[in-house]
Amino acid sequence: MSAPQLPKVAGIDPAVPTPAHTVAPVPARPAPAPTHAPAPGTVIQDRLAGWVSDLTTLHELTERLARTRDLEDSLREVLSAGAALVGARRGLVVLEPADGLGPAQTVGLGLGHADLGHIETVPRSATPYGRILDGLPDAQGGAEQLPDPDQAPGQDGYAAPVDPRHREVAARLGYAASYALPLAAEPLGRLGAAVWLYDEHTEPTERQRHLTGLYVRYAAEHVARVLEVTRARTRLATVAEELLPSRLPRVAGVRLAARHRTGPRGGGDWYDALPLPEGALGLAVGSVTGSGPSAVAAMGRLRASLRAYAVMEGEDPVAVLSDLELLLRLTEPARSATALFAYCEPARRKIILAGAGHAPPLLIGEHRTEYVETSLSAPLGMLSCWEAPSVEVDPAPGETVLLYTDGLLQRTGDSMDRAFARLHAAAASVPRTVRDDPAGLCDHILRTVLPEGRDETDSEEDIVLLAARFD
Structure with a gap:
C-alpha cells in the first residue's frame, strides 16, 4: 500500500522521508459549512451602494461637461471622462457631422499631432470608429483586439484579420486594443465617434460599458447643442466680416x-x-x-x-x-x-x-x-x-x-x-x-x-x- 505524501511547503519537497503505514489512512473530513450566510439585507445594501457610487460618478462627470462652452473643450472633456470610465489612458474623438455642414475636428488624449496623423493613414473601414464615421451597416462600435505579435494566427488573441497598415500603426504607437462608441443626437444624427486605446490586450467590463454608454448618450446631446451654437456664431461672424x-x-x-x-x-x-x-x-x-x-x-x-x-x-x-x-x-x-x-x-x-x-x-x-x-x-x-x-x-x-x-x-x-x-x-x-x-x-x-x-x-x-x- 502506498503511503500518503506530506504536503509541499512553498513548493519545496520535504527532506524527511515518508514513514511507512500499515493501516489505511483516515479520510479527510470535509470542511464545515459556514455557520452564518450573508443576510439578504446586506446584499441589497451592497448593490445600492454600488448604484449610488455609479450615479455619483456620472453626476460629477456630466457636471464638468456641462460647464464647457467651447466645442473643442467639450470634446476634450468627453474624451477624458470616457477614458476614466473605460480604464484607458489614450484615445481620440473625431467630430464629423453626418449633415456635412461641419466643422470637422479631431481631438486626441495622450496623442500628439504626429500620432493622430499616423492613425489617419489607416483605412477607415479597418477600424470600428472609422466604420461609425462612414455609416456602414455594422458600425456599432465596441471593443477591438489587435493581433498579438507573439502569437500565430489561429491562437487565442488573434480573433480576426486586421489591416496591415492598422497593425503597423498600432505597433508604432504601442496600443493593443481599442473601444469605440458613436456620438449621435437628435435631430443632427451622427456627430462623430470616440475611441479609447489600451496598451494591453483587454477590454472594458460590463459595468464599464454600461456607465460609458450612459455618459456618452448625455455627452452627445451636449456636444450637439454646443455645435449648433458654434455654427450660429460662425454664420454671424461671416455676415459681419462680409x-x-x-x-x-x-x-x-x-x-x-x-x-x-x-x-x-x-x-x-x-x-x-x-x-x-x-x-x-x-x-x-x-x-x-x-x-x-x-x-x-x-x-x-x-x-x-x-x-x-x-x-x-x-x-x-x-x-x-x-x-x-x-x-x-x-x-x-x-x-x-x-x-x-x-x-x-x-x-x-x-x-x-x-x-x-x-x-x-x-x-x-x-x-x-x-x-x-x-x-x-x-x-x-x-x-x-x-x-x-x-x-x-x-x-x-x-x-x-x-x-x-x-x-x-x-x-x-x-x-x-x-x-x-x-x-x-x-x-x-x-x-x-x-x-x-x-x-x-x-x-x-x-x-x-x-x-x-x-x-x-x-x-x-x-x-x-x-x-x-x-x-
Missing part, C-alpha cells in the same frame, strides 16, 4: 492696415476706408450698441450710409456725422452709436476729423506718442441734435494715426484710465523694425494690450484697429 471692407484701398502717400475681432454673439463694431475725390481718403470707425444679428444689421446700414455721406461732403466731417445722426434718430430711435470720421489729404499730410462719443485717435511716431485732443461729444442718437467741432491734425512723415473702438480698452478688464495708459504704453513701445509697417504695429499693440491670447478669447466686446501710416 459687411466690412474686403480689402483696403491703395492711396498714394499713405499705407493702411486693419484688425477686427468679433465677439461670440456678434457685435456692432466696424471700420471703413474709402478713396475720395482729388486723392483724398476717408477713414471711419464706429460701434453700434447691442449685440447679435440686429446689431450686425444696424452696423451694416450705418456704415453704408456713412459712405454715401462721405462721398457727398467728406471734406466736412462734422456734416457727415450730423447727417448720420439724423438718419439714426429717424430710422432707429431706440439705438445709439459712436463714430469717428477723418478726412485725410495724404499729399499734404493733413487730417480733419470729428468724433461722436468715440475714443480719441492715437498719433504714433519716432519722436512722439500722444492722443489727439478731440472735444467731448455725445454718441449719435443720444441728443435731439448732435454737434461738435472738428479737429485738424498734421502727422509728420513716418507717423501713424491709429483709430480703434473701445472694445480694445474694455477687454483689458481695467478701468478706462488704466486702459488708456496701457494702450499708450503699448504704442510707445513699438519696435523700430515694425514702426513703418502698419500691420505689424497693429499686431504688436494687440499682443501688448491683450497678452496671453485675450484678443482671441470669447469676449463680449468686438475689437477694431485701423492704422494709417503717412509717408
